[in-house]
Amino acid sequence: MSPIKVAVVGATGETGASIVDGLLESPTTKYEVTALARPESLEKRAYQALKDRGVNVVAADLKGPQDELVSLLSGIDVVISAIFFASLADEIPLADAAKRAGVKRFIQSAFMIMIPPRGVVDFREKKEEILNYIQKLRLPYTYIDAGWWYQLTLPRIPSGRLDYALPVYNSEPRLGLDGNVPSALADIGDIGRYVARIISDPRTLNKKVYVYNEVYTRNQVYDLVEKLGGESLEREYITEQEINSRIEEARSDFEANPTNQAAFSYLSTNQLLLSWAIRGDNTPDYARYLGYLDGKELYPDFTYVKFEDYVKAALEGEVKGVYQGGK
Amino acid sequence: MSPIKVAVVGATGETGASIVDGLLESPTTKYEVTALARPESLEKRAYQALKDRGVNVVAADLKGPQDELVSLLSGIDVVISAIFFASLADEIPLADAAKRAGVKRFIQSAFMIMIPPRGVVDFREKKEEILNYIQKLRLPYTYIDAGWWYQLTLPRIPSGRLDYALPVYNSEPRLGLDGNVPSALADIGDIGRYVARIISDPRTLNKKVYVYNEVYTRNQVYDLVEKLGGESLEREYITEQEINSRIEEARSDFEANPTNQAAFSYLSTNQLLLSWAIRGDNTPDYARYLGYLDGKELYPDFTYVKFEDYVKAALEGEVKGVYQGGK
Helix, strand or coil: CCCEEEEEECCCCHHHHHHHHHHHCCCCCCEEEEEEECHHHCCCHHHHHHHHCCCEEEECCCCCCHHHHHHHHCCCCEEEECCCHHHHHHHHHHHHHHHHHCCCEEECCCCCCCCCCCCCCHHHHHHHHHHHHHHHHCCCEEEEEECEEHHHCCCCCCCCCCHHHCCCCCCCCCEECCCCCEEEEECHHHHHHHHHHHCCCHHHCCEEEEECCEEEEHHHHHHHHHHHHCCCCCCCEECHHHHHHHHHHHHHHHHHCCCCHHHHHHHHHHHHHHHHHHHCCCCHHHHHHCCCEEHHHHCCCCCCCCHHHHHHHHHCCCCCCCCCCCC | CCCEEEEEECCCCHHHHHHHHHHHCCCCCCEEEEEEECHHHCCCHHHHHHHHCCCEEEECCCCCCHHHHHHHHCCCCEEEECCCHHHHHHHHHHHHHHHHHCCCEEECCCCCCCCCCCCCCHHHHHHHHHHHHHHHHCCCEEEEEECEEHHHCCCCCCCCCCHHHCCCCCCCCCEECCCCCEEEEECHHHHHHHHHHHCCCHHHCCEEEEECCEEEEHHHHHHHHHHHHCCCCCCCEECHHHHHHHHHHHHHHHHHCCCCHHHHHHHHHHHHHHHHHHHCCCCHHHHHHCCCEEHHHHCCCCCCCCHHHHHHHHHCCCCCCCCCCCC
16 A cells, blocks of 8 residues: 655644654554645754655745645645644645645644633634634544643652653642542653554544543642652642632733733643643543544554653653753 | 423424424323423413423523522423524523533534534524533533424425415525535424434434435425426526625624624525535535434434425425414
């Protein structure tokens, strides 16, 4: 069988990189990967590295002339967007072009935890709007959400042993509510491998899919890190009321100044916290209720990194962090 | 088995009346029906008639105190809203109360043809917003859409023989595009019988369901009426461009004056026409793409009124119209 041709937008971001890895290393289905890069990013080292691994890297201006985009996508079977959040609106012309080019499946940049489509996390709503646009076009699609990354799950520990693995903005060590709310987790490294399974699976066409590795409460995470790391962790909790007042504050700051990215980021962080740590939305049960297919049921043979093994490796200094800024 | 307790809002409207009939006449599952009436409507003849048929009629103020609504819904298994469009927002407190009362399934007032959730018909978007609100609550639900009613499908014929069966506002005899766009149809009388099947079916819990009887193009409808009625029909077509300019005009009238119900009605009529007669959204294929379960697959044994039989009966003067104003 000839390889499936996949175009990836945002191939050098955290999610995009995992997806490219998953596609290139797919043991069964063969994929031929094209990375669509912004013209000004073409010479970046990360794209050079992709070229060295056999990825076609081509310049694509999503805001540019539609005809050029259509011609770039001609012959492409699957388009995957892992676009940076601030550029989400560019998925609209990308979807238009994919429809005209006859792309067989469009994967928008969802890749979030399980959240109600509307009314809890503002930027989840943006993704729903794009999904609805895709549906209006009748473009074949799959909408993929995933567990909360292991890489964003570790708490800071007193000795500082885990600091190297934490994202730069990981400043808030407080647990939601009573810490007993379950939330599904996934290793970012596994997400691309799930995507490689999903996009050639006829059962997932025009469906929403939720992939995750294991479900943990925040207390279970802390218990595990204490047990494996041999250090006691302080546990501070946060109430729904506190989170809601932060959300209101951030929203009014952001509405007063829509270019205030810090306010938007604070808004989003607290809305996400409300969703997974208080409401308990990020679970397989709620995903099923919302009509998602469950990755565990689709791929019972999928081998994934266990969270316990991830924590052990992190304590050994052997994991790579995400969102680490200049590091 | 004890009967399933169902509360119906809007029981005296066209859709609500069909639903109450479907529930009361259900041959298998037994339903105990409560009609929630606005306090000021309690003495209307239509509610008296429901009482005579064994329906509990109770006053409910959806905008009133939540506790009263919760207590009204306590013990109710299924809530069905067939509320008048202008009151759709009242479904929000109704859903809140249903959640608190432990209602096992909530059927919002969808009951439209198949339309993209967003971007084509404004008032379909309102229904999506309510669905998303229900999902945020994690209230068990079923979302039901249905084919275009036979009762709104007949063309006017030169002899005037069908006039008695046409709705008062049926003034536009033009066919969409080339008249060859397929659109799914249903007898309003069958819709309630479908609903009676759906609401006690575990397969439809937390799902969207699409029910319809038969698929016809507009030309096929005209051909059939010509053949059975023995009269030639003039066929005037309407282009997408024309519909779009009507939509723009109506939208700007409506935005200039949001109390202009005529503008809203003209907007909705033309948006619906664009959807089913030009875009061809109202089909089982598109419903499947949008993730709806198909009534034909769920209930292959369902007996329904064939469109040909409906037309024959209409020509014999034997059908009852809908939306006939004071008639």
